Amino acid sequence: MTEAELRDITGVGASAQLIRVVLSVGSIFFVIAGILLLLVPGAFASWIGLESTDAVDWTLRMLGAALLGLGGQMWLVRRAGDHPVLGAGAVMIVAGGAMTVLTLTLPGDWTPMRWALLGVGAAFLVAYAVLLVASRRT
Numbered sequence: 397m398t399e400a401e402l403r404d405i406t407g408v409g410a411s412a413q414l415i416r417v418v419l420s421v422g423s424i425f426f427v428i429a430g431i432l433l434l435l436v437p438g439a440f441a442s443w444i445g446l447e448s449t450d451a452v453d454w455t456l457r458m459l460g461a462a463l464l465g466l467g468g469q470m471w472l473v474r475r476a477g478d479h480p481v482l483g484a485g486a487v488m489i490v491a492g493g494a495m496t497v498l499t500l501t502l503p504g505d506w507t508p509m510r511w512a513l514l515g516v517g518a519a520f521l522v523a524y525a526v527l528l529v530a531s532r533r534t
Contacts, residue, residue, distance in 0.1 A: 411531035412478035415485045418523045419474040422488065425516065426467030433460025444513065445504035466491065482531055485524045492521045 433440055437456035438448035446452055473484045496517035499510065 408478050408482065408531050411527045412481045415481050415524065415527050416474040418520065418527065419470045419481070419484060419488070422492075422520055423467045423470035423474070426463045426470065430460040430463035430467060433457060433463065443507060443509035444502065445507045445510050446502070447504070482528060485528050489521060489524045489528070492517055492524065496521055 433456045437453040437460070440456055441448040441452050470484065470488070473480060476484070496514065499514045499517055502510065504510075
């Protein structure tokens with residue numbers, strides 16, 4: 397790949413455009429998860445290896461509400477200018493990184509859903525990090 401070709405696929409504009417795609421996909425994922433957490437927190441608890449109790453269900457519903465809000469913000473910010481979109485990517489590294497670490501430290505059994513959530517969270521985290529690093533290339 398030539399230096400000119402590399403410049404065309406890196407930098408602020410190209411990275412911001414790809415972060416918009418990641419934000420869109422992540423937004424849909426968060427909204428779906430948020431709805432499930434609000435509607436069936438007990439089932440979701442068992443899917444991720446937790447025992448369903450009133451306290452756990454309430455906490456999962458609160459997480460569902462937060463995911464709906466975060467997913468909505470991600471959906472809206474994807475239409476912003478390049479630099480705010482890059483900023484949103486940085487915020488998602490912090491938020492997504494925290495959720496990924498919390499998935500690792502979650503008490504309970506390792507279920508297929510927990511592994512899937514860990515994989516998806518890590519993939520989003522890596523995507524944002526790679527794209528933000530690529531945005532720094534000139």
